[in-house]
Amino acid sequence: MTSQNCAHCAGLNEHRLWEGERQRIVLVHDTGFEGWCRVIWNDHVSELTDLSGEDRQAVISAVIALEEALRAELQPWKINIAALGTGAPHLHFHVVPRFRDDPTFPDPVWLASQRQSDRVLPEGFADRMAQRLSLALGASAV
DSSP states (O other): OOOOOHHHOOOOOEEEEEEEEEEEEOOOOOSTTTOOEEEESSSSSSSSGGGGGHHHHHHHHHHHHHHHHHHHHHHEEEEEEOOOOOOOOOOEEEEEEEOSSTTTTTTTTOOOSSSSEEEOOTTHHHHHHHHHHHHOOOOOOH
C-alpha cells in the first residue's frame, strides 16, 4: 500500500544508494553524523513482525549488507542500528556509523550535540557504497 500523502512513499529528495523491489537504502544528509543511512521498506508496514518470514530476512540482509559496507568504507568505532518512529507507517532501520569525534559521542545520536564534527565523507563514498550494496543484495534499480 502506498499513499501520495506519505513522505516515505513519495521518497522525494532521497539520496538512494540502492533500491530493490521491496526496499531501499538511502544516505541521510544534514545530521552531523556522516554516513548515516536508512533501510526503508517501500510499503506501509509498521513492524518487522508484520512481514512474512522471507521479507523479514530481506530487511535484515539489507541492514547487514549496509553495516558491512559502512564498516569497510569508513572504519567506524561502532555501528548503531535502530528501528524507531511512531508516526510513519514505514518500517525502517537507521544504521549510523559512530566515531569518537562525532557530535554526541559516547551518548546516543538522539541527544543534544556536545561538539561540532568536521568529519566529511571520502570522495566517491556514495558510488562505492552503491557498488558494495549491489554486489551484496543484487542489482540495484537506482
